[in-house]
Amino acid sequence: MVAPFRFEHLHTDPTGARRGRFHTPHGSVETPIFMPVGTAATVKAMTTGELTTIGAQIILANTYHLFLRPGHGLIKKMGGVHRFMNWDGPLLTDSGGYQVFSLGDLRTLSEEGAAFRSNIDGSKQFLSPEIAIEIQEALGADIIMQLDECPPHPATREYLARSLEMSLRWGKRCKEARHKEPDGKALFGIMQGGMDESLRRLSAAGLVDEGYDGYAMGGLSVGEPKEMMAEVLSYAPNLLPADKPRYLMGVGRPEDLVMAVQAGVDMFDCVMPTRNARNGQLFTRRGAFNIKRHENRESDQPVDPHCGCDTCRHYSRAYLRHLFINKEILGHRLMTQHNLAFYLDLMNNMRQAIQKDQFGPFQRSFYQAQAGEGSGAWGWRQD
Amino acid sequence: MVAPFRFEHLHTDPTGARRGRFHTPHGSVETPIFMPVGTAATVKAMTTGELTTIGAQIILANTYHLFLRPGHGLIKKMGGVHRFMNWDGPLLTDSGGYQVFSLGDLRTLSEEGAAFRSNIDGSKQFLSPEIAIEIQEALGADIIMQLDECPPHPATREYLARSLEMSLRWGKRCKEARHKEPDGKALFGIMQGGMDESLRRLSAAGLVDEGYDGYAMGGLSVGEPKEMMAEVLSYAPNLLPADKPRYLMGVGRPEDLVMAVQAGVDMFDCVMPTRNARNGQLFTRRGAFNIKRHENRESDQPVDPHCGCDTCRHYSRAYLRHLFINKEILGHRLMTQHNLAFYLDLMNNMRQAIQKDQFGPFQRSFYQAQAGEGSGAWGWRQD
Numbered sequence: 001m002v003a004p005f006r007f008e009h010l011h012t013d014p015t016g017a018r019r020g021r022f023h024t025p026h027g028s029v030e031t032p033i034f035m036p037v038g039t040a041a042t043v044k045a046m047t048t049g050e051l052t053t054i055g056a057q058i059i060l061a062n063t064y065h066l067f068l069r070p071g072h073g074l075i076k077k078m079g080g081v082h083r084f085m086n087w088d089g090p091l092l093t094d095s096g097g098y099q100v101f102s103l104g105d106l107r108t109l110s111e112e113g114a115a116f117r118s119n120i121d122g123s124k125q126f127l128s129p130e131i132a133i134e135i136q137e138a139l140g141a142d143i144i145m146q147l148d149e150c151p152p153h154p155a156t157r158e159y160l161a162r163s164l165e166m167s168l169r170w171g172k173r174c175k176e177a178r179h180k181e182p183d184g185k186a187l188f189g190i191m192q193g194g195m196d197e198s199l200r201r202l203s204a205a206g207l208v209d210e211g212y213d214g215y216a217m218g219g220l221s222v223g224e225p226k227e228m229m230a231e232v233l234s235y236a237p238n239l240l241p242a243d244k245p246r247y248l249m250g251v252g253r254p255e256d257l258v259m260a261v262q263a264g265v266d267m268f269d270c271v272m273p274t275r276n277a278r279n280g281q282l283f284t285r286r287g288a289f290n291i292k293r294h295e296n297r298e299s300d301q302p303v304d305p306h307c308g309c310d311t312c313r314h315y316s317r318a319y320l321r322h323l324f325i326n327k328e329i330l331g332h333r334l335m336t337q338h339n340l341a342f343y344l345d346l347m348n349n350m351r352q353a354i355q356k357d358q359f360g361p362f363q364r365s366f367y368q369a370q371a372g373e374g375s376g377a378w379g380w381r382q383d
Numbered sequence: 384m385v386a387p388f389r390f391e392h393l394h395t396d397p398t399g400a401r402r403g404r405f406h407t408p409h410g411s412v413e414t415p416i417f418m419p420v421g422t423a424a425t426v427k428a429m430t431t432g433e434l435t436t437i438g439a440q441i442i443l444a445n446t447y448h449l450f451l452r453p454g455h456g457l458i459k460k461m462g463g464v465h466r467f468m469n470w471d472g473p474l475l476t477d478s479g480g481y482q483v484f485s486l487g488d489l490r491t492l493s494e495e496g497a498a499f500r501s502n503i504d505g506s507k508q509f510l511s512p513e514i515a516i517e518i519q520e521a522l523g524a525d526i527i528m529q530l531d532e533c534p535p536h537p538a539t540r541e542y543l544a545r546s547l548e549m550s551l552r553w554g555k556r557c558k559e560a561r562h563k564e565p566d567g568k569a570l571f572g573i574m575q576g577g578m579d580e581s582l583r584r585l586s587a588a589g590l591v592d593e594g595y596d597g598y599a600m601g602g603l604s605v606g607e608p609k610e611m612m613a614e615v616l617s618y619a620p621n622l623l624p625a626d627k628p629r630y631l632m633g634v635g636r637p638e639d640l641v642m643a644v645q646a647g648v649d650m651f652d653c654v655m656p657t658r659n660a661r662n663g664q665l666f667t668r669r670g671a672f673n674i675k676r677h678e679n680r681e682s683d684q685p686v687d688p689h690c691g692c693d694t695c696r697h698y699s700r701a702y703l704r705h706l707f708i709n710k711e712i713l714g715h716r717l718m719t720q721h722n723l724a725f726y727l728d729l730m731n732n733m734r735q736a737i738q739k740d741q742f743g744p745f746q747r748s749f750y751q752a753q754a755g756e757g758s759g760a761w762g763w764r765q766d
Binding site for chain 2: 040041042044045046047049069070074077078079084085086297298300310314315316318319322323325326328329330332333334
């Protein structure tokens with residue numbers, strides 16, 4: 001008998017930030033949490049051993065990419081994503097919808113699903129709620145996402161309303177398509193509704209009525225101004241049940257994570273730490289900078305003196321800049337490692353602050369340090 | 384007082400293969416040895432910690448590349464190549480000559496040295512024996528190579544004769560330019576003479592007359608047929624003193640290393656294991672193959688079942704093929720790690736075989752396994 005997916009809401013800080021824990025067949029996860037993105041069954045440039053070392057608890061893989069190449073049939077045959085990529089912790093897969101809808105003219109949407117052409121070989125493909133579930137089950141995900149439509153921004157209220165209704169029906173079909181025997185895995189519904197509060201309410205009510213193991217917020221970080229996302233986050237998380245995990249998809253910059261945690265969000269994923277590392281951008285307690293900058297040329301300083309990752313313990317900015325300019329693979333590795341360590345350490349600090357009812361002081365300390373004020377450490381701790 | 388560079392000739396097997404050990408300011412090295420190439424102060428795709436894990440004892444860095452970018456002045460300021468790249472083992476640098484002479488029309492040679500244009504920014508540069516020493520000392524090399532001319536193949540006897548005489552004079556100038564205080568570091572002379580035995584003798588005699596801490600053989604693996612290299616190796620190593628290390632530069636394939644060790648060579652370097660890994664070619668006990676091959680698509684087998692490297696312990700050929708096809712950095716990492724582990728393990732096996740007077744049986748076992756015969760293990764051991 002497999003234990004069912006379960007979320008414990010452990011604590012709420014005076015600011016509204018939540019501490020929690022969820023349990024999957026591949027282990028437990030402390031929330032709030034950031035999930036490194038392993039698009040093609042690899043978190044780019046990293047081994048899974050390194051992910052564990054820097055504190056990754058759960059990773060994400062992309063259904064769209066794995067469906068097209070190497071195919072979920074092959075991955076299933078190889079023992080699922082876990083065995084394929086040598087990761088034995090919890091795994092979340094998206095539904096593939098976001099990537100398909102990003103294809104623009106290459107896809108056609110209907111009630112049945114989305115017909116599209118592969119961006120790899122131009123072949124005709126089809127994604128429906130049922131197929132999205134079949135793929136994610138073949139991949140072996142611990143957390144499965146419903147297929148939904150993620151509308152562009154801006155979109156008309158009418159479009160958003162029709163779209164979210166279809167996403168609700170797709171969610172229902174996903175639920176029906178799920179493996180019938182208890183397997184301990186979770187199915188998450190996804191709230192849509194753009195920047196419109198009444199539509200967000202409608203979407204949330206529909207999802208809650210159906211009932212899911214967890215709830216995601218989609219349709220944010222899709223090009224809207226920062227203030228608009230902040231506004232949606234001021235009400236949207238609390239439209240969702242307090243006893244289930246809340247996942248803000250595709251977000252975001254460090255300051256977005258801090259804001260969203262205060263708003264009651266538990267889970268995040270974003271390619272920013274990995275992708276930006278490959279473009280030379282490094283995140284630190286005193287803000288982000290690009291390693292290419294001339295001032296790093298002769299700097300024997302680490303990226304972030306308050307960071308304990310291997311990159312910061314063993315390598316200078318001058319060396320990283322040299323590697324980056326020479327397009328050396330090791331540069332991508334070391335900078336990715338640091339950025340992910342920074343994100344995971346940020347989440348760890350937030351978890352500790354919430355537990356001690358210190359999220360307010362943590363936030364002030366975080367924003368001060370990001371603005372380059374003070375020592376650069378997050379001086380919130382009241383040990 | 385720094386201990387001087389020292390070579391111990393420990394044992395000679397009945398085949399002529401040698402076991403030895405040399406001592407540098409950054410530690411000792413057991414020979415015969417393969418040196419991974421860290422061109423731009425990074426063994427491509429690898430951390431120095433991983434190099435240590437797979438048994439690397441000494442690595443090589445390229446003077447030409449580091450001279451042009453980031454410059455030896457910067458590296459000296461950053462504490463030398465060792466501190467810059469976080470490597471605390473022995474380091475050998477080449478003289479930069481080979482790369483300069485490979486520039487073809489971009490360089491002009493004179494008795495004084497080589498004027499050339501940087502392949503990076505077209506700037507005018509100059510390399511002389513004195514400058515080659517200055518750069519290598521700034522880089523902090525434990526083993527410094529003399530500047531020599533590496534003639535192309537084929538070349539006329541007259542050209543080869545004139546060239547090797549100049550290389551002898553350049554070697555003398557390198558020796559004179561060396562740091563005067565004892566620093567425990569070695570200066571190696573380089574034998575030239577193309578495929579001509581009398582010229583090789585002339586070159587060796589000149590070098591031995593001058594006296595170096597070790598001797599390299601240059602001008603091989605420059606496009607000549609395999610049999611020609613074998614012929615030169617049948618006499619060239621033994622033109623050099625038995626009590627100094629012998630280094631065959633830029634060689635080679637696994638079978639070349641086995642042949643050359645039997646001929647009495649102690650040291651090797653080559654980009655083949657690292658570069659070929661990035662092209663998908665993997666070395667195994669049963670010969671080399673390319674990971675792209677269709678038969679690897681659904682293979683849950685490791686690259687080499689007799690290999691104990693992380694890649695072979697944790698990842699299938701199917702996964703490596705998937706990473707390679709998706710141009711994932713992790714693919715380059717894992718395949719580089721395996722190829723280097725294979726080379727280093729091959730050298731380790733050769734050292735053990737020599738020590739036990741079993742190099743003959745080892746060779747037979749090696750060639751059989753490379754031909755795909757037998758279990759694929761090197762079944763020479765007489766434990």
